[in-house]
Amino acid sequence: MAGHSKFKNIMHRKGAQDKKRSNLFSKLSREITVAAKMGAPDPDMNPRLRLAINSAKAQSMPKDNIQRAIDKASGGDEESYEEVRYEGYGPGGVALIVEALTDNRNRTATNIRTAFSKNGGNLGTEGSVAHGFERLGLIEYPAAAGDEETVLEAAMEAGAQDIESSEEGHAIWTAAEDLHQVAGDLEQRLGEPEGVKLAWKPTVTVAMDEGAAGTLLKLVDTLDDDDDVQTVWGNYEIPDDVLERLG
Structure with a gap:
């Protein structure tokens, strides 16, 4: 497992996204609606929807907005994404x-x-x-979740593949098929994560x-x-x- 952070460069900078919160909420809502349309409207039965809701919560999206996006999936909306x-x-x-x-x-x-x-x-x-990327699960925690050793131990016990830590936080990588299980185990140890998503991790x-x-x-x-x-x-x-x- 790694201990040095490169993940902040892999996905576009969060700081820029925070400045465009309205645009971000719109994108999160769209993902929630599509996820709910493609599966059950219950996040416990729909892994993709659970991911989308967790991502929205991590960006402090209001519960009412999340519920409206779920409801939109069954409302006969003419939009099809x-x-x-x-x-x-x-x-x-x-x-x-x-x-x-x-x-x-x-x-x-x-x-x-x-x-x-x-x-x-x-x-x-x-x-x-x-071909130069791996499709993996990515779980993100703030630095306040624990020091590197604490998070590393929790990640190893949960079955994660890798961890990258920095002053900004912790990125925990898993096999794509293990994402939900590892995220659930880590939540019991470290609390709710900032983000849970499928990601593209570069090999070089x-x-x-x-x-x-x-x-x-x-x-x-x-x-x-x-x-x-x-x-x-x-x-x-x-x-x-x-x-x-x-x-």
């Missing part, structure tokens, strides 16, 4: 995976392609970069210099601003001093 994954390369050869929920594939594809082309990237075909990361990092983050921000985009994953690693200079 489908899951789409886009893959491509950003500045510096960084591999990016963009997960989206859309009711219009043509609109979303055009927006994603434009974002890549205007920010030093190239949109590829499905499967063009996914790319170190970014300041010039390429600045352009890359503009690309990621542009993608994240799109209403249809749910999550942006990448194999980039940006040194802390570079992030500070970029603000």
Whole structure:
């Protein structure tokens, strides 16, 4: 198991998401509705819905908003969303995976392609970069959940694969099929997590210099601003001093 944190670079920065809470809530609501439509409206019987609700709670989404999103799934809503994954390369050869929920594939594809082309990237075909990632479960805890040794012990006993800790918090990685079981066991030991999700973890990361990092983050921000985009994953690693200079 690892003890050094790289996960803050794997998914788009939470700080930027926090500044766009309304947009974030909209995306979380969409995921909850789709999850409820595809399975039972009871999170105890629908693992995907439970994941979506846990993610919403981690972002302090009000209970009423969560319930409305669940109710929308059985309300005969004319909107019908489908899951789409886009893959491509950003500045510096960084591999990016963009997960989206859309009711219009043509609109979303055009927006994603434009974002890549205007920010030093190239949109590829499905499967063009996914081979460089593992599909795993990711459970996130704040630093206050415990010191690295405490969290490591709890993660090992719960059957996790890996842990990455830093001053910001703890990222616990599991096999995708073990995510719910490990998350449940950890909740008994460490309390409710900040996030529980399926994730794309890169097998190799790319170190970014300041010039390429600045352009890359503009690309990621542009993608994240799109209403249809749910999550942006990448194999980039940006040194802390570079992030500070970029603000």
